[in-house]
Amino acid sequence: MSSSYSIATIPGDGIGKEVIPAGREVMEALAAASGGALHFTFEDFGWGGDWYRAHGEMMPADGLEALRGKDAILFGSAGDPHIPDHITLWGLRLKICQGFDQYANVRPTRILPGIDGPLKRCAPGQLDWVIVRENSEGEYAGVGGRVHQGHPIEAATDVSMMTRAGVERIMRFAFNLARSRPRKLLTVVTKSNAQRHAMVMWDEIALQISKEFPDVAWDKELVDACTARMVNRPASLDTIVATNLHADILSDLAAALAGSLGIAPTGNIDPERRYPSMFEPIHGSAFDIMGKGLANPVGTFWSVVMLLEHLGEAEAARQVMEAVEHVTANPSLHTRDLGGSATTEQVTRAVCEHIAGTRQRLAA
Ligand code: ATP
Numbered sequence: 571m572s573s574s575y576s577i578a579t580i581p582g583d584g585i586g587k588e589v590i591p592a593g594r595e596v597m598e599a600l601a602a603a604s605g606g607a608l609h610f611t612f613e614d615f616g617w618g619g620d621w622y623r624a625h626g627e628m629m630p631a632d633g634l635e636a637l638r639g640k641d642a643i644l645f646g647s648a649g650d651p652h653i654p655d656h657i658t659l660w661g662l663r664l665k666i667c668q669g670f671d672q673y674a675n676v677r678p679t680r681i682l683p684g685i686d687g688p689l690k691r692c693a694p695g696q697l698d699w700v701i702v703r704e705n706s707e708g709e710y711a712g713v714g715g716r717v718h719q720g721h722p723i724e725a726a727t728d729v730s731m732m733t734r735a736g737v738e739r740i741m742r743f744a745f746n747l748a749r750s751r752p753r754k755l756l757t758v759v760t761k762s763n764a765q766r767h768a769m770v771m772w773d774e775i776a777l778q779i780s781k782e783f784p785d786v787a788w789d790k791e792l793v794d795a796c797t798a799r800m801v802n803r804p805a806s807l808d809t810i811v812a813t814n815l816h817a818d819i820l821s822d823l824a825a826a827l828a829g830s831l832g833i834a835p836t837g838n839i840d841p842e843r844r845y846p847s848m849f850e851p852i853h854g855s856a857f858d859i860m861g862k863g864l865a866n867p868v869g870t871f872w873s874v875v876m877l878l879e880h881l882g883e884a885e886a887a888r889q890v891m892e893a894v895e896h897v898t899a900n901p902s903l904h905t906r907d908l909g910g911s912a913t914t915e916q917v918t919r920a921v922c923e924h925i926a927g928t929r930q931r932l933a934a
Pocket of ligand 1: 585831853864867907
């Protein structure tokens with residue numbers, strides 16, 4: 571039986587233009603190695619900073635329509651030194667996340683074989699987390715305003731907006747994800763000691779939803795204490811759920827503790843599958859290394875693994891992850907961010923060759 575998927579690729583800006591073609595190459599190698607069982611058709615969208623310079627917008631007004639029928643989206647990064655960050659972010663990535671109600675942002679973190687993380691006391695396997703970030707409201711709801719600009723009485727607000735429906739659905743998603751993992755353990759991150767309205771509701775809803783999951787052990791942690799716990803007691807954490815802002819910060823810490831920003835993947839997921847979900851490395855456009863072949867493509871490859879898992883292709887996902895771990899285990903295939911000198915192309919070739927070899931190994 572053969573499965574065919576239609577994938578949108580959006581390289582965006584900076585090193586996104588290098589790592590997304592690399593991700594596509596890996597998916598093509600996977601399809602070739604599947605002997606016809608897997609087939610991908612790609613459509614590439616050249617949206618981002620260059621598109622903005624030519625058209626005055628980061629993506630076309632009807633861009634979501636072009637993506638709607640796809641099975642998944644592989645996204646690079648949005649960011650441009652000559653365009654304000656709020657335009658690059660809200661005009662492309664957030665437009666897709668919000669337009670397709672991708673309310674669950676999922677970020678797995680592990681220290682991959684061969685990677686030297688900064689936590690010297692952490693044995694491999696002790697750091698194995700998935701952070702679930704509320705991706706549709708909270709601190710980044712876009713609610714607020716600014717008046718009397720430039721005058722001494724100038725005032726500005728950013729209001730964190732939490733809705734019962736929004737919190738219930740992300741809690742339910744996080745408890746379900748925790749249940750699917752061997753340890754069945756969820757930590758709910760909060761700040762209800764200082765923020766006494768929305769975060770108190772957040773806590774109450776966590777307790778309410780926990781009753782639906784009697785088999786999942788859970789605890790609560792203040793966000794500031796959580797940073798210390800991630801460093802001092804990494805093995806005490808497994809699945810973590812946090813608000814949009816809290817998880818944004820915690821997941822950068824997680825990526826750094828796992829060895830490099832260049833490795834970490836993420837998925838912006840619509841759990842109800844009404845729309846395509848979007849997968850991307852968590853790093854940005856990194857203009858400092860753009861065009862030099864130095865970008866680490868592993869974050870994109872791991873994003874491809876998440877994409878395949880989302881499509882239900884568990885075996886294909888396992889094959890790509892195995893190839894990635896085989897490659898990270900070899901220091902001569904580390905890019906500069908990991909202390910090596912390998913190029914994007916060399917790492918990509920090695921992953922593709924390992925995938926091609928899987929089939930030969932199975933046939934032998
Ligand atoms: P943006 O402004 O688009 O969010 P950025 O340019 O600030 O992104 P980040 O992605 O946040 O860059 O990364 C910070 C630094 O980490 C980069 O400047 C780069 O040197 C390094 N880095 C990030 N991703 C990678 C990668 N995939 N491979 C190698 N180095 C990377």
